[in-house]
Amino acid sequence: ARGLLAARLGADRVAAEPEAVDELIGLCGGHPLALSITARTAEPHPDVVLAETAAELRDLGLEALDHDSDPAASLPTVLSWSLRHLTDQQRTVFALLGIAPGPDTTPPATAALTGLPDRLARRTLSGLENASLLERRPGGRYAMHDLVRRYAADTAHTTLPEHVREAALTRVADFHLHTAHAAARLLEPHR
Structure with missing residues (x-):
């Protein structure tokens, strides 16, 4: 660099x-x-x-x-070119990841966010990684660079209806709540 x-x-x-x-x-x-x-x-x-x-x-x-x-010297323009080569499903997942809570995601959290089956969520994350829009990190986690994430969030707000965004955020919040509850039960089963 x-x-x-x-x-x-x-x-x-x-x-x-x-x-x-x-x-x-x-x-x-x-x-x-x-x-x-x-x-x-x-x-x-x-x-x-x-x-x-x-x-x-x-x-x-x-x-x-x-x-x-x-346009070749504009990051938003270059990112928009990258999105053109994605499927509709990949573009939707990309946009939803931009508004998802937290610094990174996992395939199960992405499945919850998007409503996709786990296998399809994994394949979609892999496709976004291959398009250099996501980076795979240790532990099977995926993250976006802050600038890419901001572009993804802008994309979500301009291309996805509010009810779609709200439903996705509700699903992923429920997923995290359920995961935290299950972890607490494992740590303190008699509670």
């Missing part, structure tokens, strides 16, 4: 602001696409310190990476 920024912005500029560079890398989740768009934003302004670019990205989030003049 640091090498990508150094190649685009110059090694001296990157070396001069290590804390700002670390923040940019963190805000972009180390994702090459987000880092490339961020570098493209900062590149024509060598007099602007990278800390300002990081502050803008921190404050504006996805909007800071939306460049109307060049």
Whole structure:
């Protein structure tokens, strides 16, 4: 990630602001696409310190990476291109994951959120991972980068009716409540 920024912005500029560079890398989740768009934003302004670019990205989030003049340099546009290659079901799951509670999900929680059978939820998560929209983590958990998650949430609010979103959130809340209750019964069976 640091090498990508150094190649685009110059090694001296990157070396001069290590804390700002670390923040940019963190805000972009180390994702090459987000880092490339961020570098493209900062590149024509060598007099602007990278800390300002990081502050803008921190404050504006996805909007800071939306460049109307060049669709290829716009993270929302590139993400929308990725969605075009998904099935309707994958797009719906992607959107619902954007509004789901918590930093990550599991296949059973995704099945509850979406109302899909477990096997189909697993296959859909795998498809989203293959499309680089999700990252698989240890323990069979899946997570979205914050910027991708924000885009997914925006997609949910613009493409899914409110009753669909509310039903999904109710199902996943019930799932988590049931899971917590079952865990409590295992830990204290005589309670």
